Amino acid sequence: MAGTGGTAADAVEAVFRIESARIIAVVARIVRDVGIAEELAQDALVAALEQWPTTGVPDRPGAWLTATAKHRAVDLVRRRETYARKLAEVGRTLEDVPPPEPVDVDDIDDDLLRLIFTACHPVLSAEARVALTLRLLGGLATGEIARACLVPEPTVAQRIVRAKRALARAGVPFEVPAGPELPARLDSVLEVVYLIFNEGYAATAGDDWLRPALCEDALRLGRVLAALMPQEPEAHGLVALLEIQASRTAARTGPDGAPVLLADQNRTRWNRMLIGRGFAALERASATASAVGTAPGPYALQAAIAACHAQAVRYRETDWAMIATLYGRLAAVAPSPVVELNRAVAVSMAEGPEAGLPIVDALAAEPALRNYHLLPSVRGDLLARLGRPAEARAEFARAAALTRNERERALLLARAEACGETPGPEGVPEA
Amino acid sequence: MPRYLSMIRIDEQHTPRPEDFTPDFQQRMGALLEEITKAGVMLDTAGLAPTAQGTRVTWSGGQLSVTDGPFTETKEVVGGYAILQAKDMAEALEWTKRFLRIHPAHLSVTSEVREIAEAPGAS
Numbered sequence: 001m002a003g004t005g006g007t008a009a010d011a012v013e014a015v016f017r018i019e020s021a022r023i024i025a026v027v028a029r030i031v032r033d034v035g036i037a038e039e040l041a042q043d044a045l046v047a048a049l050e051q052w053p054t055t056g057v058p059d060r061p062g063a064w065l066t067a068t069a070k071h072r073a074v075d076l077v078r079r080r081e082t083y084a085r086k087l088a089e090v091g092r093t094l095e096d097v098p099p100p101e102p103v104d105v106d107d108i109d110d111d112l113l114r115l116i117f118t119a120c121h122p123v124l125s126a127e128a129r130v131a132l133t134l135r136l137l138g139g140l141a142t143g144e145i146a147r148a149c150l151v152p153e154p155t156v157a158q159r160i161v162r163a164k165r166a167l168a169r170a171g172v173p174f175e176v177p178a179g180p181e182l183p184a185r186l187d188s189v190l191e192v193v194y195l196i197f198n199e200g201y202a203a204t205a206g207d208d209w210l211r212p213a214l215c216e217d218a219l220r221l222g223r224v225l226a227a228l229m230p231q232e233p234e235a236h237g238l239v240a241l242l243e244i245q246a247s248r249t250a251a252r253t254g255p256d257g258a259p260v261l262l263a264d265q266n267r268t269r270w271n272r273m274l275i276g277r278g279f280a281a282l283e284r285a286s287a288t289a290s291a292v293g294t295a296p297g298p299y300a301l302q303a304a305i306a307a308c309h310a311q312a313v314r315y316r317e318t319d320w321a322m323i324a325t326l327y328g329r330l331a332a333v334a335p336s337p338v339v340e341l342n343r344a345v346a347v348s349m350a351e352g353p354e355a356g357l358p359i360v361d362a363l364a365a366e367p368a369l370r371n372y373h374l375l376p377s378v379r380g381d382l383l384a385r386l387g388r389p390a391e392a393r394a395e396f397a398r399a400a401a402l403t404r405n406e407r408e409r410a411l412l413l414a415r416a417e418a419c420g421e422t423p424g425p426e427g428v429p430e431a
Numbered sequence: 432m433p434r435y436l437s438m439i440r441i442d443e444q445h446t447p448r449p450e451d452f453t454p455d456f457q458q459r460m461g462a463l464l465e466e467i468t469k470a471g472v473m474l475d476t477a478g479l480a481p482t483a484q485g486t487r488v489t490w491s492g493g494q495l496s497v498t499d500g501p502f503t504e505t506k507e508v509v510g511g512y513a514i515l516q517a518k519d520m521a522e523a524l525e526w527t528k529r530f531l532r533i534h535p536a537h538l539s540v541t542s543e544v545r546e547i548a549e550a551p552g553a554s
Contacts, residue, residue: 223471
């Protein structure tokens with residue numbers, strides 16, 4: 001019996017998902033608006049779903065979809081009246097939008113980059129950037145984004161509509177920034193990808209410790225970005241960091257779904273292929289940085305730290321001195337209380353808890369960490385190792401009260417409970 | 432987003448001739464591989480040396496036995512593989528079809544696409 005590999009509609013959907021970002025990107029260049037572009041891409045999908053079951057799937061389905069959407073876009077721009085009305089819906093007039101570029105120039109990569117930079121534009125809030133990027137570039141449906149980000153679907157739908165309007169209102173040009181504007185704008189793009197990854201990697205709220213689907217969407221976006229901007233060291237640095245962090249996914253959760261800390265993970269469950277890809281990306285980051293004569297940036301440094309962990313076959317073989325040095329360099333290029341906290345952990349592992357405690361205590365008054373559960377969690381850990389269980393217990397209890405993640409709360413309460421027992425050199429908060 | 436192993440099965444008795452791989456074929460295959468990589472989908476891919484250079488080691492009845500290739504009794508052997516990361520099987524199959532369509536019409540190539548089983552939380 002011949003297999004189908006799923007229904008015809010599944011096949012059409014798969015083609016659309018593969019192509020949708022590129023279709024939207026090509027069309028946006030013509031109509032100068034991502035919202036209108038997305039509508040036209042959807043129209044092309046509807047046309048495919050109507051026609052392909054009878055005509056059969058064309059030889060180059062992606063090209064068919066893009067051509068159909070492009071054709072509609074050109075048509076729309078030609079019918080100035082309709083185009084003006086469409087633009088008015090998003091709060092623009094024909095006068096605001098530059099004339100479309102010649103449509104016979106096809107540089108899809110360039111169009112895709114424009115789409116990425118537009119979706120991650122700083123005029124949008126971080127939440128809006130995340131939602132719009134997942135929608136336009138990740139090809140996620142509104143419902144999928146809602147489930148991934150733990151917000152009601154109407155909220156996400158609203159967020160996306162508002163984001164499109166905000167872009168239109170601000171008259172954000174559909175282009176890749178050039179010259180001095182590029183570094184800051186690239187930071188904004190990398191930050192969105194990293195935010196998406198982290199939302200999946202250390203689920204800040206809810207019952208799951210980990211939402212791997214979101215990590216994978218982010219990783220895919222990061223890989224696309226690094227392929228489109230191969231000359232950017234930090235794009236490779238970010239991919240390196242995400243590949244190595246993602247390599248630990250299978251080991252980060254126990255059989256009951258509880259988090260497993262880095263110290264306790266079964267390292268044979270780390271995915272060696274992803275680690276290998278991470279190391280390769282890290283080499284590209286360092287080669288491209290040397291080529292332009294810059295020092296490693298924050299993502300490359302964090303990737304180097306992740307690489308140190310990946311290189312240790314057993315936890316006790318971790319090169320903490322190297323990790324402490326790398327955190328020092330990270331603190332120099334991207335100072336933050338969280339980096340300092342991580343440096344305290346590394347120093348305590350390299351030189352002993354008494355060396356880490358002063359660094360942690362120096363952060364006690366840091367307003368940014370006032371409600372950050374990892375501060376008391378780390379402090380509790382150091383106190384436990386210093387043989388001060390009563391103080392440690394209080395810190396773990398405080399950390400448990402601060403975290404919004406149920407799984408983590410249970411873990412912290414268990415550690416508070418365990419403070420009556422013999423303290424051993426235990427977990428590091430990062431898992 | 433699951434990962435898939437695509438095992439490319441070929442008939443070793445009828446291996447393609449060098450002239451099957453025209454510059455046009457090479458160029459189109461190169462373009463497709465670049466596209467799959469740029470889409471963030473291709474994680475790893477390679478071709479395998481002929482089974483004549485391979486060896487099978489079997490554990491059965493508490494005994495090891497070793498058989499050197501070529502494995503002529505097997506009509507189709509794995510000649511290459513790709514590891515893809517895709518949203519679902521439908522997407523993995525779409526990329527696979529694109530890969531196969533590039534090959535000359537008179538060649539017979541099979542891609543067996545299998546999801547890589549991930550057992551989260553079993554430590």
